[in-house]
Amino acid sequence: MRYTSRAILLVAAVALGACTNANRFDDKDAVVLGGAGAGAGDASNPASPAYFQQAVGDRVLFTVDQSRLSEEAKAVLDGQARWLQDNPEYAAIIEGHADEQGTREYNLALGARRANAVHEYLVSRGVAGSRLEVVSYGKERPIEICSDESCYAKNRRAVTVISAGLSG
Amino acid sequence: MMRMILTLLAVLGLLAAPVAAQDGPLRIEITEGVIEPMPVAVPDFVVGDGAAREYASRIARVVADDLSGTGLFREIPREAFISPITSFSSPVQFADWKAINAQALVSGAVEIGQDGRLVVKFRLYDVFAGQELGEGLRFASAPEGWRRMAHKVADAVYTRITGEGPYFDSRVAFVAETGPKNARRKRLAVMDYDGANVRYLTGGDDIVLAPRFSPDGEKILFTSYSSGFPRIYLMDVASLDLRALEEQPGSMSFAPRFGPDGRTVVYSMTRGGTTDIYTLDIDSGTTRRLTRSPSIDTAPSFSPDGTRIVFESDRSGSQQLYIMSLDGGSPERISFGQGRYGTPVWSPRGDLIAFTKQSKGRFHIGVMRLDGSEERLLTASFLDEGPTWSPNGRVIMFTRESQGADGQASLYSVDITGRNLKRMRTETGASDPSWSPLLR
Numbered sequence: 001m002r003y004t005s006r007a008i009l010l011v012a013a014v015a016l017g018a019c020t021n022a023n024r025f026d027d028k029d030a031v032v033l034g035g036a037g038a039g040a041g042d043a044s045n046p047a048s049p050a051y052f053q054q055a056v057g058d059r060v061l062f063t064v065d066q067s068r069l070s071e072e073a074k075a076v077l078d079g080q081a082r083w084l085q086d087n088p089e090y091a092a093i094i095e096g097h098a099d100e101q102g103t104r105e106y107n108l109a110l111g112a113r114r115a116n117a118v119h120e121y122l123v124s125r126g127v128a129g130s131r132l133e134v135v136s137y138g139k140e141r142p143i144e145i146c147s148d149e150s151c152y153a154k155n156r157r158a159v160t161v162i163s164a165g166l167s168g
Numbered sequence: 169m170m171r172m173i174l175t176l177l178a179v180l181g182l183l184a185a186p187v188a189a190q191d192g193p194l195r196i197e198i199t200e201g202v203i204e205p206m207p208v209a210v211p212d213f214v215v216g217d218g219a220a221r222e223y224a225s226r227i228a229r230v231v232a233d234d235l236s237g238t239g240l241f242r243e244i245p246r247e248a249f250i251s252p253i254t255s256f257s258s259p260v261q262f263a264d265w266k267a268i269n270a271q272a273l274v275s276g277a278v279e280i281g282q283d284g285r286l287v288v289k290f291r292l293y294d295v296f297a298g299q300e301l302g303e304g305l306r307f308a309s310a311p312e313g314w315r316r317m318a319h320k321v322a323d324a325v326y327t328r329i330t331g332e333g334p335y336f337d338s339r340v341a342f343v344a345e346t347g348p349k350n351a352r353r354k355r356l357a358v359m360d361y362d363g364a365n366v367r368y369l370t371g372g373d374d375i376v377l378a379p380r381f382s383p384d385g386e387k388i389l390f391t392s393y394s395s396g397f398p399r400i401y402l403m404d405v406a407s408l409d410l411r412a413l414e415e416q417p418g419s420m421s422f423a424p425r426f427g428p429d430g431r432t433v434v435y436s437m438t439r440g441g442t443t444d445i446y447t448l449d450i451d452s453g454t455t456r457r458l459t460r461s462p463s464i465d466t467a468p469s470f471s472p473d474g475t476r477i478v479f480e481s482d483r484s485g486s487q488q489l490y491i492m493s494l495d496g497g498s499p500e501r502i503s504f505g506q507g508r509y510g511t512p513v514w515s516p517r518g519d520l521i522a523f524t525k526q527s528k529g530r531f532h533i534g535v536m537r538l539d540g541s542e543e544r545l546l547t548a549s550f551l552d553e554g555p556t557w558s559p560n561g562r563v564i565m566f567t568r569e570s571q572g573a574d575g576q577a578s579l580y581s582v583d584i585t586g587r588n589l590k591r592m593r594t595e596t597g598a599s600d601p602s603w604s605p606l607l608r
Contacts, residue, residue: 067441100551100569100575101526101551102526103467103480103487103510103511103524103526103553103554104377104378104511104553104554104600105378105422105423105436105466105467105480105510105511106464106466106467106480106482106487106510108398108420108422108423108438108443108466109436109438109443109464109466110464112420112438112441112443113441113464116440116441117441120441133418135396135397135398135420136398136420136438137375140352140375140377141350141375142349142350143350144350145348145349145350145573145575146572146573147550147571147572147573147575
């Protein structure tokens with residue numbers, strides 16, 4: 001049962017990820033695709049996951065081989081923490097990612113460090129740890145596919161993916 | 169499973185030494201210098217009875233491909249042959265083979281026995297010495313096993329001429345990759361070492377990583393996201409029976425590898441932001457934590473005697489290689505060169521560590537001794553990683569990923585001298601190879 005619900009959440013996570021990807025390329029398409037994202041809700045509704053993703057900001061970026069949170073990242077996470085406190089019916093999975101420069105195992109561990117940094121920060125801002133899970137994808141799920149820094153910078157990320165509460 | 173009958177197996181062991189010691193022309197010493205490949209003739213095998221006809225040329229083809237694929241042999245084209253071999257037992261016309269400069273001649277015969285099994289016999293000749301090298305061998309198996317018998321013939325030839333252990337009769341587990349970089353599908357697969365007989369073990373719905381063969385070649389360990397989180401699994405390659413090995417909530421486990429006993433697994437587990445190394449006993453489920461540091465400790469690999477583990481850690485500030493004893497004691501750093509070192513793998517002979525090195529924006533596969541000395545980089549590219557050893561410790565296979573938005577992963581192999589870099593033929597993209605032990 002537990003795995004089934006996780007599988008469904010993951011599908012949702014992938015769907016959200018796909019929308020985000022499109023958003024980054026073209027803002028006009030974002031409206032269309034964002035609206036089409038099943039379950040994400042209406043981005044004009046502040047209580048919707050779509051709002052979290054697009055208005056609050058669902059991701060923070062990292063420098064090469066680092067998991068330290070920048071001031072800019074902390075500002076985004078402050079917003080995430082407020083939204084999670086305002087919307088207690090939701091839980092979140094924090095996905096850590098790395099760019100393709102690096103060996104597979106190390107990047108898995110590095111992605112975990114990044115996801116954990118976000119997890120710790122959100123908890124320090126009052127979000128209950130029981131609502132948060134972390135997972136690392138290492139270099140397995142880049143959103144940008146070129147092999148230079150413009151893409152790498154966007155791939156070194158931790159994404160907070162909103163899901164229905166696990167206990168619900 | 170297919171059972172091979174190997175007659176005169178003991179002869180192999182006895183022959184290796186005298187062949188290695190002899191000074192004659194039929195000897196390839198694998199050194200770092202340039203080698204002129206030895207010309208070898210592999211005529212179609214003689215057909216003992218009609219039912220075996222289809223195998224006569226196919227087996228000769230595989231034997232020739234195995235030998236020339238090493239880079240140590242050069243196959244003499246069939247068109248150059250002066251006289252065919254029509255009888256396995258008649259004397260060889262050495263003059264005809266000398267005339268086309270064949271130094272080695274492999275002559276063989278195939279027949280279907282009374283029991284329906286395919287019987288393959290072969291003899292190896294030193295053409296210029298005008299004599300047989302070692303004694304003839306005979307293999308038998310179900311006809312479907314013809315490729316394996318061809319590999320065994322080639323292994324015997326390779327072993328007699330080089331003095332090295334055999335490796336052609338082996339398989340490779342890997343991850344088959346399809347789709348673009350940002351939506352890649354990954355499936356576990358196994359194939360013969362030469363790319364034949366590909367079999368897919370998973371469907372591609374979940375991310376799967378880094379399969380690793382058991383010492384008996386019958387099981388694989390791998391990492392899968394089927395639960396939503398990376399966890400390690402054990403699969404029986406024949407039956408596809410699957411077992412989750414490590415399911416602690418709130419953790420991620422990956423990078424599993426078998427110990428030489430086939431029941432101890434070493435792997436890494438991440439909790440919070442730290443990744444440490446553990447062992448797990450498959451039978452009892454008992455786990456043991458081997459490292460306790462806030463760093464990333466991962467990619468562990470057992471020594472062949474099972475007493476030590478080599479792994480990578482960034483405890484010094486960057487990825488480096490360490491060796492620790494299973495009994496405890498503090499890990500000893502062995503890599504000190506410029507750059508970052510990861511994915512260490514202990515050689516089956518026990519004397520070398522293969523690794524991935526990142527330096528100045530390039531990736532390399534390299535080898536070093538256990539104390540870190542005699543580091544040699546064998547490859548260089550945009551992204552090479554994840555070495556695995558051939559069963560005889562002579563060849564390393566690894567993943568090479570090409571650069572850019574259309575980047576694809578492929579398997580490559582290279583001799584530990586750095587020669588004979590080759591791309592493996594696979595029908596899809598491929599990564600994370602694990603070379604099996606020699607099959608039985």
